[in-house]
Amino acid sequence: xxxxxxxxxxxxxxxxxxxxxxxxxxxxxxxxxxxxxxxxxxxxxxxxxxxxxxxxxxxxxxxxxxxxxxxxxxxxxxxxxxxxxxxxxxxxxxxxxxxxxxxxxxxxxxxxxxxxxxxxxxxxxxxxxxxxxxxxxxxxxxxxxxxxxxxxxxxxxxxxxxxxxxxxxxxxxxxxxxxxxxxxxxxxxxxxxxxxxxxxxxxxxxxxxxxxxxxxxxxxxxxxxxxxxxxxxxxxxxxxxxxxxxxxxxxxxxxxxxxxxxxxxxxxxxxxxxxxxxxxxxxxxxxxxxxxxxxxxxxxxxxxxxxxxxxxxxxxxxxxxxxxxxxxxxxxxxxxxxxx
Numbered sequence: 001x002x003x004x005x006x007x008x009x010x011x012x013x014x015x016x017x018x019x020x021x022x023x024x025x026x027x028x029x030x031x032x033x034x035x036x037x038x039x040x041x042x043x044x045x046x047x048x049x050x051x052x053x054x055x056x057x058x059x060x061x062x063x064x065x066x067x068x069x070x071x072x073x074x075x076x077x078x079x080x081x082x083x084x085x086x087x088x089x090x091x092x093x094x095x096x097x098x099x100x101x102x103x104x105x106x107x108x109x110x111x112x113x114x115x116x117x118x119x120x121x122x123x124x125x126x127x128x129x130x131x132x133x134x135x136x137x138x139x140x141x142x143x144x145x146x147x148x149x150x151x152x153x154x155x156x157x158x159x160x161x162x163x164x165x166x167x168x169x170x171x172x173x174x175x176x177x178x179x180x181x182x183x184x185x186x187x188x189x190x191x192x193x194x195x196x197x198x199x200x201x202x203x204x205x206x207x208x209x210x211x212x213x214x215x216x217x218x219x220x221x222x223x224x225x226x227x228x229x230x231x232x233x234x235x236x237x238x239x240x241x242x243x244x245x246x247x248x249x250x251x252x253x254x255x256x257x258x259x260x261x262x263x264x265x266x267x268x269x270x271x272x273x274x275x276x277x278x279x280x281x282x283x284x285x286x287x288x289x290x291x292x293x294x295x296x297x298x299x300x301x302x303x304x305x306x307x308x309x310x311x312x313x314x315x316x317x318x319x320x321x322x323x324x325x326x327x328x329x330x331x332x333x334x335x336x337x338x339x340x
Contacts, residue, residue, distance in 0.1 A: 015269045016269050033226040044253050048293070051293045070106065071304075072316055076089050077244070090122035097323070113134055113153050116132050116157035130158060136150060155191075162208070164211055171227060180230055190209050191206045212243055213231070213242070225257060228262070232261070239275055243279065284318050286315075
């Protein structure tokens with residue numbers, strides 16, 4: 001799995017530059033975001049429900065289970081996290097099923113900034129990324145210098161990816177340029193000391209930036225579409241639904257809307273952006289529904305961990321149990337998988 005986002009080609013860079021006027025002022029950005037097509041809520045929900053009825057069985061199901069495992073950001077974000085817990089999670093990420101070494105490893109281990117060094121050491125040369133939440137996760141209620149310091153600390157410790165949260169208060173108040181500038185600033189903070197951003201070089205000198213909307217707090221589908229475009233214009237490498245710390249997290253309609261946004265953004269700019277639904281995705285059946293949605297909306301090109309992730313922990317256990325069922329014909333007992 002590549003560790004960096006490809007550099008923008010000349011055509012993409014030119015098309016992005018042509019949109020610079022959109023973010024030149026708060027008024028211009030507001031006009032652009034409110035000029036986006038309104039979301040047909042009924043149609044969106046119906047389309048998401050229809051995609052969820054696709055039947056995936058036998059060989060295709062086995063492929064989908066392994067693909068889903070390879071897309072998981074295995075996560076521990078608790079106040080009681082310890083180095084031992086993080087090391088155990090890393091071991092599970094490398095070998096999700098100790099009894100079957102054919103099981104794929106996960107995409108990333110996601111931890112708080114102070115645990116990045118522990119995770120980095122534990123993962124070694126496994127190829128699994130270390131992701132770190134930053135910018136005063138999950139509320140995002142901190143001054144910008146604090147958020148940037150949080151990000152720089154995680155990057156300096158070796159984080160390959162940064163999951164930041166937007167200021168929902170600013171966004172819902174219509175202070176779009178403020179949110180845009182904050183994402184840009186965090187993007188710059190993802191650069192290694194003495195390095196430059198990935199979008200400029202395509203090299204390994206910067207951490208990958210995922211921007212979290214907390215869609216359960218954005219109130220409307222139109223706001224989700226606006227947040228998607230705003231974040232992509234600011235340089236997000238991934239757009240992510242949720243922190244997993246609120247009552248409403250990832251849902252199929254919201255994720256479908258974000259998939260459509262990245263599709264439309266690439267059509268407009270030539271820049272490809274990933275999507276990460278997070279929170280509330282717990283079963284193999286649910287994961288496969290999301291994979292069908294990606295395939296039907298974006299095509300096979302997005303069906304890799306480079307462009308689609310699941311923010312989940314309990315999901316991995318169910319995927320492993322379903323994987324064993326396909327292999328042996330029977331379900332395992334409750335002690336088959338570790339409890340994270």
